[in-house]
Amino acid sequence: MIEVRNLTKRYGPLTVVDDLSFTVQAGQVTGFLGPNGAGKTTTMRMIVGLAAPDRGSVTVSGRRYADIAVPLSEVGALLDAGAVHGGRTAYDHLWALAASNGLPRRRVGEVLARTGMASVAAKRAGGFSLGMRQRLGIAAALLGDPRVLIFDEPVNGLDPEGIRWVRELMRSLAAEGRAVLVSSHLMSEMAQTADHLVVIGRGRLIADTSMSEFMRSAGEGTVHVRAADPGALALRLSAAGAGVREGLESSLVVSGMTAGDVGRIAAYHGLALSELTPQRASLEDAFMELTAGSVDYQGVTS
Known part of the structure; x- marks a missing residue:
């Protein structure tokens, strides 16, 4: 288990992590989400002692990372895939890490096999x-x-x-009773991988909730409709209080109304439909709405 309590980190006048608290429980995958610059990587670096907090504390299984005698036996971390000597083979890189932590050589072969790297063990990184x-x-x-x-x-x-392999690996590690904290900008993957979500923006906690609760809070989603006369249908739905916008290939995207209500309005006015599909709000939609005020770098679309 990871416990983060009132964690704060400043670089000069900039507060990167601001009074952040959350817990990563054993037996589940916790997705760590936030816009670029939200403070996710800095928080992870503080968990494993690569950055010192200005205030607050973080413990792994009840101890500070610096107090763990054999770090790799308590917490494993991938923060930078480039942190490997390019002249070493995959096997030698792992063997050096194992030897420095007093781990048996057999573990090198085991993890190479589990990650699909056994065939390139003798190649330089x-x-x-x-x-x-x-x-x-x-x-x-x-x-x-x-x-x-x-x-x-x-x-x-x-x-x-x-x-897909990473997704299944994360799920299997959690099923083994491990605490897994993973950050990603691929919302579709997080939706299929995480049990719990911690969302931050500008260094502060925005949400700390289960995936199911997070998605429930995102609302009912939209309804995709195709009609023989989309213009007439759009007018009728708008008059009934729905939000209507154009979708792909002459479809309509309807919000604020169920698929059943859309169908009833279309039938009442004699408007033929060729598609009526409810669409649940996606994790990406929910994330974008929740973090809209925490994005530092926004492009402009025409």
Whole structure:
């Protein structure tokens, strides 16, 4: 378990993490979400002692990271896939980590096999793609068979098969009773992976809730409609109080009204429909709405 209490970190006049508190429980995947610059990576660095907080505390299994005698046996972390000597082979990189933590050599082969890296164990890391470096970093995090795992953007550079593999790995690690904290900007993956969400913006906590509760708070979503006369249908739905906008290929996207209500209004006015599909609000939609006031860098769309 990870316990973050009133954590604050400043760099000069800038407060990067601001009085942040949350808990990562064992047996579940906690998604750590926030816009770019929200303070996620800085928080993870403070958890594993790579940055010192200005105020507050963070413990892993009840102890500060600095007080853990064999760190890899308690907490495994992937914060930077590039943090590997390019001249070392995958095997030698992991063996150096294992030896420095007093771990048995057999663990190197075990984690190489689990991460699909056994066939490239003798190749130098400098020639690896980003996806292969991500897998090597995950192997390093698993090396000490820790009960707590931290992953910062672990699917960067992975192909679809690799992304699915990471998703299944996170779920399996949680099922083994481990506490898993993972950050990602891929909302579709978080929706399929996380049990719990911690959302921050500009260093402050915005939400700390279960995935199911977070999605319930996102509302009913929208209804996608195709009609023989979309203009007439849009007028009727708008008059009934629905929000209506144009979708793809002459479809309508309706908010504030159920699919049943849309169908009844269309039938009453004799408007033929070829599609009537309710769409639940996505995690991406809910996240964007929740963090809209915490985004520092916004582009302009025409």
